[in-house]
Amino acid sequence: MSPRIRGLAAFRAWLQSRPQAADAFMALGLLLLGFVQVFVEDQPKELKAYYVDPDAGHILLVIAITMSLTFRQRHPMTVLAFILACEFWITVQHYPPTIPDVVAFMIAIYSVAAHRALAISALGGLLALVSFNVMLILLPMNAGLITYLMDNALVIGLWVLGRNLRLRRAYFTELEDRAARLERARGTDARAARVEERSRIARELHDVVAHHVSVMTVQAGAARRILDRDPGNAREAMTTIEEVGRTALSEMRRIVGVLRTERDADRAGGELAPQPGLGDLGELLDHVRETGLSVQLWIEGEARTPSPGVDVAAFRLIQEALTNTLKHAGPEARAWVRLYYTDDDLTVEIEDDGRGTATIMADNGDNPGHGLVGMYERVALYGGELRIGPRVGGGFGVRARFPLEA
CATH class of the missing domain: 3.30.565.10 (Histidine kinase-like ATPase, C-terminal domain)
Incomplete structure (x- = not known):
């Protein structure tokens, strides 16, 4: 991977971890696009009869509207109310609409629906719809019925889009939480299975060790009885005790630390059988x-x-x-x-x-x-x-x- 691609990936990860910084960069980009429109493009002649030329006050309003998007995820309702107030003032002063303030208005509607609960987002959507229709009435020109209906449909559509994305995000969050819970449950089941199996192995080894200890006991008793009259057989019995003892110790090491659990009566008989x-x-x-x-x-x-x-x-x-x-x-x-x-x-x-x-x-x-x-x-x-x-x-x-x- 080239250094440039790695740098872009690191910058993208940095933005994803800082959503407010990402919104600030978005607002700056939108603002630069608006300045190009304000200072480079001339208003169409048919609009100059309805709108005044942009001045310093208009530019400050556009800057304030656009940069307020920096806080759209943390305070979406406040940002929407601020943008509506600024848009209302722009409409009253007959300033021409620009790309930054129009796009900021649409993003604010979406943000309220996407980042707040249903009651608050519905209140914000209703406030935006009413304010938008009031501004349409205050426009110095007649937009026409088709334009009016399409603009209202756009506002409603943005709100619905935000709600759908919020519900989708909540659904995926629930799926992730459920997957995490299932993973924890699976881990618990696996640990329980390991404990169960180790307990079973310990019981089996316990029977093996018990058998060896029994053999050692019998051989020791036999060696004691024949020690004086038959030293050769007694020595052979001692050798057997040594070998069996080493085997028993080897198996005993494997069950140290493993608790031997009790079982119900219907399984107890089977566990006492030879392994x-x-x-x-x-x-x-x-x-x-x-x-x-x-x-x-x-x-x-x-x-x-x-x-x-x-x-x-x-x-x-x-x-x-x-x-x-x-x-x-x-x-x-x-x-x-x-x-x-x-x-x-x-x-x-x-x-x-x-x-x-x-x-x-x-x-x-x-x-x-x-x-x-x-x-x-x-x-x-x-x-x-x-x-x-x-x-x-x-x-x-x-x-x-x-x-x-x-």
Whole structure:
């Protein structure tokens, strides 16, 4: 962008932030145009019989009328009354009309209608219409019926234009306020969904940690009983306690700071059940196939056992993606689940050839917050990466990478 264009853009932004300065510049431009008319153009011969030549008093009146537009947005009714008084004096003194005072009169009518409430703007419009007709009567010449009607229609039209623009401005302001409220509500819902999903993850990890602590307790008791007569097995039990303890601590770090919320009685029983993992993936796919959705599973690489939290998170991600596919991909859709194992991470892909964006963008109505927000929360919790978007060739895809040792 050239410096000139940047300068014009900056000047325009400056004027938009200072409406009174913009009105002052408009008034100055209108005044310069009026001076050209007064000092350069001669009055037509047919008008010299009705109007006197402009003098200093006339010029001062035109300057006052035009520059009063500087305050048209802050004090539109006052500006209109001032312009009407000056126009009335110009008419009485038989000064010829000029472009600045005529245009200023029209802008003042518009400003009252556009910047004041209905009662005040109606009063201003009525005052302008009556004053205008009085000035037409006081003109030193007969304007004719057609001219009279057209001039009155112009005054009324300017007032109606101002009212319509005011209503339109109020409508757009209301739309902006509504959009802001919806955005705030959406942000609140998203925060609530994140809290809900984190609470669910914390409960799942709580069960994992509780299981590990139980194993540690059993192993410690066994080691204590056989410590004297079988030191080798006792040492093996201690090693198991150490490994399980490290795993439990790793999972415990993830639920620190997350409050474990209570649930109603009808859901409490389900939360006490063992948490599923990738070992239960076959059963999940069988249930999905029973609903009529064709699902295929591919496993590449040497399968390795991930940490318990990653195991639960990967299973829940596949479950959520397939649930959304069932709901939104359509009756003829097919789905593919792929697991890629490497030495360091596990990549999970769920794809379908259904209706595309609707597959994932719609949230799970039965479990609020377990849609996109839940997927991102689960993957981010374990330091993974998640990509969600349309699939090449149609449909939708979810791809997540979990480090095996989170």
